[in-house]
Amino acid sequence: MKVTKDQAAANKEAILTAASRLYREKGIDGIGIGELSRSVGLTHGGFYGQFPGGKEQLASEAVSRTFESNIQDWQNAKSIPELVKTYLTQAHLDNWTEGCPIPALGADVARTGGTVSSSFTRGVEHLIDTLMALVEGENHEEKYQESLRVLSSIAGAMLIARALDSPELSEQFLQSVINAWPVTPAKKERAAKRRSKDED
Secondary structure (H helix, E strand, O other): OOOOHHHHHHHHHHHHHHHHHHHHHHOHHHOOHHHHHHHOOOOHHHHHHHOOOHHHHHHHHHHHHHHHHHHHHHHHOOOHHHHHHHHOOHHHHHOOOOOOHHHHHHHHHHHHOHHHHHHHHHHHHHHHHHHHOOOOOOOHHHHHHHHHHHHHHHHHHHHHHHHOOOHHHHHHHHHHHHHHOOOOHHHHHHHHHHHHHHHO
């Protein structure tokens, strides 16, 4: 039976959704095409019909999807302290399959390279752009550098905390970064103004 365009689109969406979740859980090389296809009820042939470029095409598109599924949470933040505190939680620490792709996939992407790395780079750049709207600075360069510091700090802390077998030390890593961006009265006032502006 010939697959309709709508069904083909649904099949591709199912594969991308599964891949973005399973890659974060098991790593890009931790799950094969056969297992991934079976997880959404497709055959090898059905997979290559949607991804003629094979696993590299899938990984590239799945990495893009992981960033897309996380960016909304970043855009909803009203301040850097709020974003940092929301990111560095125990729930995020435990949630590999739906969490930030940077600590979950960074090492895999570095080994894979190619178009997968290009997708990862675009995702990181999008996150930086989002942070630029929240950080403080006198000019574009100061805001850009602060955005890099925030992103590298929270993602790095999450990566290290996940690798440790000491819950206490993991919590200390997360809390140390939270403490680096405390909520001050001035920041609270600016955040409140942003919320009021958004509501208007």
